[in-house]
Every structure is written in C-alpha cells, then in structure tokens.
Amino acid sequence: MIKGVLFDLDDTLYNSSEFARRARKEALKAMMDAGLHTSEEEAEKVLNRIILQKGSNYSMHFNDLVKALKGYHDPKIIATGIITYHNVKFSLLRPFPDTTSSLINLKSKGLKLGILTDGVTLKQWEKLIRLSICPFFDEVITSEEFGLGKPYPEFFQHGLNKMDLKPEEVVYVGDREDRDIIPAKSLGMKTVRIFKGKYSDNKETIADYSINSLSELPIIVEKL
Amino acid sequence: MIKGVLFDLDDTLYNSSEFARRARKEALKAMMDAGLHTSEEEAEKVLNRIILQKGSNYSMHFNDLVKALKGYHDPKIIATGIITYHNVKFSLLRPFPDTTSSLINLKSKGLKLGILTDGVTLKQWEKLIRLSICPFFDEVITSEEFGLGKPYPEFFQHGLNKMDLKPEEVVYVGDREDRDIIPAKSLGMKTVRIFKGKYSDNKETIADYSINSLSELPIIVEKL
Known part of the structure; x- marks a missing residue:
C-alpha cells in the first residue's frame, strides 16, 4: 500500500529550465547594455559552455563569462548580470x-x-x-x-x-x-x-x- | 585646485544603516512566523552580538542566529530570513x-x-x-x-x-x-x-x- x-x-x-533560460537571456542583454561587446549568440554559446563545464549550481558563471569575453574581471558588468538574472528569475518563479x-x-x-x-x-x-x-x-x-x-x-x-x-x-x-x-x-x-x-x-x-x-x-x- | x-x-x-536595520527587523519577524520561537528583543540581541563578532559583511548571520536560538541548523527558517532581508532591503534601497x-x-x-x-x-x-x-x-x-x-x-x-x-x-x-x-x-x-x-x-x-x-x-x- x-x-x-x-x-x-x-x-x-x-x-526550472525554462525560467533559468529566460533569466539568463535577459541577463546577457543587460550585460551587453552595460558594456559587454559581443553578439547575443556568442555570449549564449560561451555561457552554455561554462554551465556545461562547471555545472548549473556553480556560482560564478557570469564572472567566468566576462573573463572569457573581455579578458579581464569587470565587476560592473558581472553585477549587472547577477541582478538581472535574479530579478527575472524571482519574478517568473511559480509552480x-x-x-x-x-x-x-x-x-x-x-x-x-x-x-x-x-x-x-x-x-x-x-x-x-x-x-x-x-x-x-x-x-x-x-x-x-x-x-x-x-x-x-x-x-x-x-x-x-x-x-x-x-x-x-x-x-x-x-x-x-x-x-x-x-x-x-x-x-x-x-x-x-x-x-x-x-x-x-x-x-x-x-x-x-x-x-x-x-x-x-x-x-x-x-x-x- | x-x-x-x-x-x-x-x-x-x-x-545603509537604516535600511539594514529595517530589513533585519522584518527578517526576524518572518523567521519567528516560520518557527523561530523567541522574542523579538532576544532575537535582536543575539543577532547584534553575531554582527559585532563577525562583522557586517559576514554572510551567515542568520545561520548562526538559528543555531544559537534553536540549537540546530533549520534551513527553512534561515532561508525565510534571507529572502525577507533581501526583499525588504532591495525595495527600500535608494540614494x-x-x-x-x-x-x-x-x-x-x-x-x-x-x-x-x-x-x-x-x-x-x-x-x-x-x-x-x-x-x-x-x-x-x-x-x-x-x-x-x-x-x-x-x-x-x-x-x-x-x-x-x-x-x-x-x-x-x-x-x-x-x-x-x-x-x-x-x-x-x-x-x-x-x-x-x-x-x-x-x-x-x-x-x-x-x-x-x-x-x-x-x-x-x-x-x-
């Protein structure tokens, strides 16, 4: 029984997957507005590679992304990505x-x-x-x-x-x-x-x- | 020149001080609603002691608080505190x-x-x-x-x-x-x-x- x-x-x-995907997409756009010079396609490709390598629970995806694309740590762009990611994810999160x-x-x-x-x-x-x-x-x-x-x-x-x-x-x-x-x-x-x-x-x-x-x-x- | x-x-x-104070106060109330059995006064006293000891940039204030008051790690109460703290702080934050x-x-x-x-x-x-x-x-x-x-x-x-x-x-x-x-x-x-x-x-x-x-x-x- x-x-x-x-x-x-x-x-x-x-x-989960869908919300994370949409939040990442908005975060990338915001990071590009903040000075990450790249195409949305290129940014998504690099980010997906980082997620694949480090796992989705890794906490520094955006740090690694900015390092990979700009060659150095840019805290303004990273913080912009993190804020946007969380804002979008929390506002979409529902059962x-x-x-x-x-x-x-x-x-x-x-x-x-x-x-x-x-x-x-x-x-x-x-x-x-x-x-x-x-x-x-x-x-x-x-x-x-x-x-x-x-x-x-x-x-x-x-x-x-x-x-x-x-x-x-x-x-x-x-x-x-x-x-x-x-x-x-x-x-x-x-x-x-x-x-x-x-x-x-x-x-x-x-x-x-x-x-x-x-x-x-x-x-x-x-x-x- | x-x-x-x-x-x-x-x-x-x-x-900063004022927003942090108000956010902590709301977080404590939410943690009490979630099962932290204590008085608001006692909770504030213990939390202030932890902040004094570990500094305000320490990231595990609420973990230590729950451990001190309940004797064990209760993730539901800790997570409730963290969510409330951030929600209140971000909604009040302005120059x-x-x-x-x-x-x-x-x-x-x-x-x-x-x-x-x-x-x-x-x-x-x-x-x-x-x-x-x-x-x-x-x-x-x-x-x-x-x-x-x-x-x-x-x-x-x-x-x-x-x-x-x-x-x-x-x-x-x-x-x-x-x-x-x-x-x-x-x-x-x-x-x-x-x-x-x-x-x-x-x-x-x-x-x-x-x-x-x-x-x-x-x-x-x-x-x-």
Whole structure:
C-alpha cells in the first residue's frame, strides 16, 4: 500500500529550465547594455559552455563569462548580470499550473510527501518558500545535507529512512531517467516519470508510469 | 585646485544603516512566523552580538542566529530570513534625497568622481547599480580588489593613484572619523565629514568641513 510520495524539485514541481533560460537571456542583454561587446549568440554559446563545464549550481558563471569575453574581471558588468538574472528569475518563479492542486489532492488522501533534490540546501529551501509550496512537505532532503546526491541509491535510501517508509510504500516522481527513475526503481520504489524540462523530448523510460502533467499523479496513486 | 572628489559609499551616499536595520527587523519577524520561537528583543540581541563578532559583511548571520536560538541548523527558517532581508532591503534601497542632484552639480563643474569603499567588490557594485548612480563615477575602488581596506593610508593612496590626482587636488567625503577622515587627512586630502548613519551622533571631527547633507558639498568645493 502506498503511504508516501517523494518528488524531485527542479523541472518536476516547477519549470526550472525554462525560467533559468529566460533569466539568463535577459541577463546577457543587460550585460551587453552595460558594456559587454559581443553578439547575443556568442555570449549564449560561451555561457552554455561554462554551465556545461562547471555545472548549473556553480556560482560564478557570469564572472567566468566576462573573463572569457573581455579578458579581464569587470565587476560592473558581472553585477549587472547577477541582478538581472535574479530579478527575472524571482519574478517568473511559480509552480506548474497543476502543482498545488495535485499536492492538495495527495495530502487529502493522507499521504506523506517529501522532496529529494540535488543542490545547495538553502537555495532549494529558498525555491520552496518562493513557490509557496513548502507546507506540503514532511521532509526536504538535499544532496548537500547528505553529502552524496543523485543518482546514488544511498541518497534515495536516506530519503526513505527520513520518510520512515519502505520502498514499496513510496511513489517516486522525477523528470530525469538517469538520475531519478533508474536509482528509485532499483531500490523497489514505484516510479513516475514526468515529461517536463529540457529532458522531456526523450520519452524512453523504464518508469512504471509516465505523465505529462502532475494532475495525472493522484489517479495513478489511487490505482496503486 | 580641486580636481576630484572621492566618496565613501555606505551611509555617505545612501542610508545603509537604516535600511539594514529595517530589513533585519522584518527578517526576524518572518523567521519567528516560520518557527523561530523567541522574542523579538532576544532575537535582536543575539543577532547584534553575531554582527559585532563577525562583522557586517559576514554572510551567515542568520545561520548562526538559528543555531544559537534553536540549537540546530533549520534551513527553512534561515532561508525565510534571507529572502525577507533581501526583499525588504532591495525595495527600500535608494540614494539620500540630495545625492543625485549633488553628483550632477559636481559633474557639471568638470570634477572627476570616485568611490573608495570597504567591502566585497560585486556587492558594492550591486548597490551602485541598484541605486542608479554608477554612471557618475570614474573610478570605483574596493578593499577586496586592493587587498587592504580602511583605515590603511595605502588604500587611500591607491585611490589617488587610480584617480590620477594628487592629495591636495582631492576632496574626501565620508561618515566615519576613524576610518575615513583621519587617514584621508593624513595623506593631505581635503576632508568633509558627513553626519549620517549610526556614527552621526558624535560630532567631534578633525575634518576641514562637516555637513549634514550632500547638498552642502558643491558650495564647499566651489570655495576650495
């Protein structure tokens, strides 16, 4: 019997990739207005290379970008980029249209809910607070806190321990095949792949269920 | 002949102490709503002690506060504090009412303007951009960049070098006797103490001039 649901956060409960993309685009434009002489195309290409190399949680993307394009550290341009990025991201940040209603539905069934997410603890909490969805979750588990992240099964097992539930009692919901579905399934959890974010084009999945929208989730949990 | 003016930033060009105080007060209230069980008085007392010990540029005040009052790290409460602090500070941040008109007046006299400030380079630039006053300044010089801050005369000499001016050609404006006026005067700059911020009650000064408002500055520069 299903007693709880564990969720990935970014691109599962809100549109992380899309907001980050739009915020980066506006930040680049503002940096060009502030004196970064380059084309939007060139700037995007270099920034994407930096994100690929350093990861999306790296905190000095714009420092590296300005260094790469101007040859030196220009704090005015970097600070302009950071301000614009945060202003745009915070003003756009909101859950998927059906996130909150689906969470209410699951809570009304008496289920325990948790978040299992890679990332810096305070940054992930900041998103939950800004999204106004943190009261739904009994546990929020981050890779920074545990010291090991996805796709390590130890991290998923730690999530189950915190929820105080057995694998077969839990549904795991995430957008990534390699980092979410495969490890969750390997421990014996029921898995639901959600087709959102930048990996949504590849529909191949070993998940027990796949969904296009969170509103389908309560029906699946009901069946289980 | 006076050819340039060097300004301190915090509490000289905008009301740093007051905004920080109000933002901290709101942050504490929000943290109490989020589960920090304490009185506003007690929370302020502990926070002030942490700021005194670690300095105002320390980035983990709220982490330490929650640790001190709850006995453990509670990321939800810490993140709530950080979000509220930044939201309030950014929404209140603006120059003193006469800052911009005074800067325009000084620029119209053909003077070079610069900022000489203690702090993290990107944070100080962020303030200048949010205050919409950065186009006025030919040079922005920070202690982080130079590796040594106020009250070291070397830092002030570095500021003069960047401005490409001699001490007797420069007026220095700051709110602090010990960290601004004494070292600037020791190098031979003309000094103006502005009575703003948390040190404004102590009116004893060795500065050549003292002012209550930036609007008095162009008249002083004119006389010199």
